[in-house]
Amino acid sequence: MKTANFLKIFLLLVAVTLTSCSSESTDDGGGNGNGNGNQGLVLSADKTRVYENTIVTFTVMNGTVNVTSQATISLDGTPITGNTVLLDTVGSKVVTAEYNGDSANNVDIEVIVPSYSTKMIIEDYTGAWCGWCPRISQGIEDLGASNSNVIAIAVHNGDSMVFPFEGQMRQRFGVSGFPTGILNRDQSWNSVSGDAMNMTQPISYLNVQKEVGVAINSSITNNTLSASIRVGFDLDQSGLSLVVYALENGLIEAQRNYTNNYGGVDPIQGFVHEHVLSKNLTDVFGDPIPADQQVGGNEYSVTLTSNVAGVANQNDMEIVAFVVDASGKVVNAQKAQVGTNVDFD
Known part of the structure; x- marks a missing residue:
């Protein structure tokens, strides 16, 4: 009889303990892990x-x-x-x-508040043999004289300045003739005559606030070009890639000319070719930026190098770095003379 009573008392204590534990667990569940609110x-x-x-x-x-x-x-x-x-x-x-x-x-x-100014890219598919190409060359000069946020890249075909991946780029962006200007890897630049381009079309790309910015610091030592690129994010992003090019300025080659630009002479002897795409430090269509770096308030940084032993004019080179989205369109860009540090702006 005593054993039976003891067993009943023991079972009662177990039941009370379990009920107490269950109730305590429910009360703790009222938090959300930081002391605020109901977990549900x-x-x-x-x-x-x-x-x-x-x-x-x-x-x-x-x-x-x-x-x-x-x-x-x-x-x-x-x-x-x-x-x-x-x-x-x-x-x-x-x-x-x-x-x-x-x-x-x-x-x-x-x-x-937004941190970055907006810049845009014009990729000029051109060649010294192309008589109508001075139309875009003149347009780029005129834009550059009035707006430093327009960045030109001359992608040459069929001359001494030809870029090795020009054919792949031309195919990707649907370039079927010369000259062709591609704006922000989004659309072709329209002409208004045989001599002139639509000057308002590129500027329209500068009227949109961008959530991403680019900074560049570069140098050349012993024929090695080094470029440190930083990409800043105001807001969260996804699917972005980075493209980095080295351009040469001041290259001399006679240019065919069917336009009235540059005095209307044909060919233009001693023509100075600027912004000539010389080296790609990333894939020409972009290297993916790690997804965990594309966070608002964060900066992604990478240092890239290229051998420039064969570059004719190492003393007058530019680095152009730009970010493209998942569809390949340019988000924002930056340009810096090699040997200088251009911060976010």
Whole structure:
């Protein structure tokens, strides 16, 4: 009899202990790992780092149930109407949510101003043999005289300055004749006459704020060109790649000319060819930037080298570095004379 009573008492103690443990576990579940809110109630935002005057949308989930429309969402302690808010002032914002007396986790939003100026690329498919090519050469000179954010790359065909991968590039971008100017690897540059190009078309690319910037520092030592490239990210990105070229300036070769530009003479003796694509330090279509580096507030850096022993004019070279998106279009670019350091701007 005593044994039976002892067994009953033991089983009762076990049951009480299990109930106590179960209750304690449920209470602990009221946190979200940082001491804020109910673990079952989760607040999220579609963006957590944005420019000024950006609309951010919030979602509140109670377990697997969307309770956004019933929840109270607050920005810096002040309830908002609905689940979207226009963030129009710079700084750190704290967003909270409540539902049925429970508090969700906090969400921090960083509102920033843009860090980078916008630059664009013109890839000029050209050749010294091409009589209509001075039309684009003149257009590039005129643009460069008025806007330093336009960066030219002359991709030569069929002359002493030919670039080895010109054919692959021409095929990729649908270049079927000379001259052809490709703007930001997006569309062809239109002419308005046999002598002139559409000068407003390239400038339209400069009217869009870019979330990515590029910085360049380079040097040449013992025929080795070294270029340190930094890519900065204002906001989160994905699918980006980096293209880095070395260009030569001041190369002399007679240029055929069917236009009225450069005095209308044909050929133009002693023509000075500028921005001539000489070396690629990455794949001509871009080396992928690691996905974990494409984070808002982060900088990706890489140092690239190339042997320039055969380059005719090492004393007048440029580095052009640009970022392309998953479709191959240029996102933003930078240019720097070799031997100089050009920071983000």
